[in-house]
Amino acid sequence: MNKKKLVFSGVQPTGNLHLGNYLGALRNFVSLQKEMECIYCVVDLHAITTFQDPSQLTNNVLETVASFLATGLNPEKSIIFNQSSVSAHTELAWILNCVSRIGWLNRMTQFKDKAGGEKEKASVGLYIYPNLMAADILLYKATHVPVGADQKQHLELSRDIAQKFNKDFKCKDFFPLPEPLIPKNVSRIMSLRDGTKKMSKSEESDYSRINLKDSADEISKKIKKAKSDSDTIPDNFKKLEDKPEALNLITIYSEVSKKDINKVMIEMSGKEYSFLKTKLAEILISEITPVGKEIRKLLEDKTHLRRILKKGKEKASIIAEENLKNIREKVGLL
Ligand code: AQP
Numbered sequence: 001m002n003k004k005k006l007v008f009s010g011v012q013p014t015g016n017l018h019l020g021n022y023l024g025a026l027r028n029f030v031s032l033q034k035e036m037e038c039i040y041c042v043v044d045l046h047a048i049t050t051f052q053d054p055s056q057l058t059n060n061v062l063e064t065v066a067s068f069l070a071t072g073l074n075p076e077k078s079i080i081f082n083q084s085s086v087s088a089h090t091e092l093a094w095i096l097n098c099v100s101r102i103g104w105l106n107r108m109t110q111f112k113d114k115a116g117g118e119k120e121k122a123s124v125g126l127y128i129y130p131n132l133m134a135a136d137i138l139l140y141k142a143t144h145v146p147v148g149a150d151q152k153q154h155l156e157l158s159r160d161i162a163q164k165f166n167k168d169f170k171c172k173d174f175f176p177l178p179e180p181l182i183p184k185n186v187s188r189i190m191s192l193r194d195g196t197k198k199m200s201k202s203e204e205s206d207y208s209r210i211n212l213k214d215s216a217d218e219i220s221k222k223i224k225k226a227k228s229d230s231d232t233i234p235d236n237f238k239k240l241e242d243k244p245e246a247l248n249l250i251t252i253y254s255e256v257s258k259k260d261i262n263k264v265m266i267e268m269s270g271k272e273y274s275f276l277k278t279k280l281a282e283i284l285i286s287e288i289t290p291v292g293k294e295i296r297k298l299l300e301d302k303t304h305l306r307r308i309l310k311k312g313k314e315k316a317s318i319i320a321e322e323n324l325k326n327i328r329e330k331v332g333l334l
Contacts, residue, residue, distance in 0.1 A: 005036045008142030008178075010043035010083065010133075012201075013060035014052065016211040017067045019288070020189035020199035023255050024148030028183055030072040032146055038078040039140055039316060040068060042309075045083050045090065045132060049125040050114070050202075062305045063295065067212055069308075070294035081312030083136065088320040093128075093135035095331060099165050100131045104157055110150065134158035138165075138175050139320050146181040149188045150198055155180040169330040189252060192226035195244025213292040216285045223249075223281040228273035235269040237261055246273065253280045256287050 009029060011021060032038055042064045047057060061082050068080055083089050105111070108130055115122035125132075133154050137145055138161070145155055155178060162175035191197045191208040199209045207222055214222070227245035234240065240247040250268070253276060254261040268276055298305065 005144060006140060006142045007032050007036050007038040007144045007146065007181075008041070008137050008140050009039075009146050010041040010046065010136055011064055011068075012043050012047045013057060013064045013082075014047045014050075015060060015201035016213055017064065018199055018201060018212065019210040019252065019284075020148065021067075021201075022071065022212060022288075022291075023189055023252070024150075024183060025146060026067070026071045026073075028146040028181065029068075029078075032144070032181070033073060033078050036144065039142070039319075040073060040078055040080050041136060041316075042068075042080075042082040043133075043136065046129055049123055049129050061309075062302055063299060065305045065308060066295045066298035067291075069298055070212070070291045075308045075312065079312050079315045080308055081316045082309055085309065085313040086139075086316050086320050088139055088317070088324040089132065089135055092139050092324060092327060093132040095327065096131045096135050096138070096161055096165070097128060099168065100128075100134070100157070100161050104160060105130060108153060108157070110154065130154045130157045131161070134161045137178050138162055139323055140316075141176055141323060142178050143176045144181050145178050148198075149182050152180055152182060165330075171330050174326075174330065190244060190248040192222060192245070192248070195227065195246075195248045210284060210288060211292075212288060213295055214288065215292070216289050219284050219288060220281045223277050223284065226277065228277070233265070233268040233271050233273065233276060235265055237265055249273070249276060249280060253283070256280075256283050 009025065011017070011025065017026070029038065029040055042061050044057065044061055047060070052060070065080060069075070073080060105127060111122070111127055111129070114126060134157060137158050145158075147155060159177045162177050166172055166174050189199045191199050191203060192210070193205055193208045197203070197208075201209075203209065207225055210219055210222055226249060228249055229243050229246040233246075233250075237247060237250060240250065250261065250264060254264045257264070259267075
């Protein structure tokens with residue numbers, strides 16, 4: 001049995017990374033890099049499951065790498081590469097398409113959310129995307145996968161696929177069952193405009209999210225305009241259950257300031273939301289704008305970013321090719 005701990009996670013290059021990606025994923029990536037071997041992938045093949053402008057996609061891949069580095073990922077410690085550069089991902093995805101069941105995919109809520117009422121018009125790629133995600137993880141025999149709560153169901157599918165493969169091909173423990181690592185308090189950062197929807201890159205309104213590249217002025221404006229509540233702040237966050245926008249602002253404040261949410265409620269109790277918003281804008285500006293500045297600086301040298309991807313690809317390919325060879329043998333492919 002593979003007992004070595006290995007972290008794998010991916011981010012789609014579908015646009016500017018935002019506070020949800022940062023608190024739900026990137027911050028966790030950076031702390032895990034100190035404890036375990038980590039592989040972080042720019043999942044460009046996932047991005048094209050919805051149409052991406054080709055020149056924009058190339059820029060977004062480089063910008064995602066810049067965001068990885070700016071938040072503290074170290075390419076000397078972690079493997080950083082883009083998914084399409086290691087073709088073993090798609091080869092394994094095909095094998096896993098044949099292991100995964102249609103009934104399992106039919107249960108995936110993200111497909112329903114993303115395809116909306118237009119299921120018949122959605123790409124086949126969007127539908128089978130979770131099988132490719134399973135391939136990304138299992139190709140490296142990853143044991144831990146840091147993700148936001150929105151990816152929990154896909155992770156469970158990856159475990160089901162791993163289990164079925166191990167059973168079908170009579171190779172108990174061949175694929176480890178990957179464990180999700182979901183941040184407890186900030187598993188889902190919500191839109192600043194609608195507290196029932198997650199903060200997302202593809203949401204039309206830029207006012208729904210804080211981008212890592214936003215200026216201090218933009219952050220202030222967006223927080224000022226964020227939906228909150230006309231009542232004063234209560235003394236317990238449970239009283240905000242039916243006020244998702246207000247709860248979202250409190251959660252973000254607690255997370256960015258690294259203060260326990262109960263302490264935040266005591267600090268803020270009885271105050272207007274404008275008070276919280278001023279404090280929140282201040283801490284966001286001090287946490288996020290240096291990251292944005294670093295992203296811009298890194299983007300001035302695209303050759304350097306491409307070199308990091310190339311080195312990462314070389315390292316990832318060594319593990320991927322070795323594992324794929326064993327997988328092909330298990331399946332009986334010559
Ligand atoms: N709002 C969020 N709160 C917490 N975590 C989040 N993540 C994304 N949004 C939130 C986590 O960030 C990682 C990378 O996500 P992704 O970019 O690969 O895909 P996504 O989840 O589809 O992100 P977006 O912003 O919603 O992109 P689009 O709009 O292109 O679909 C993942 O670990 C995710 O959980």
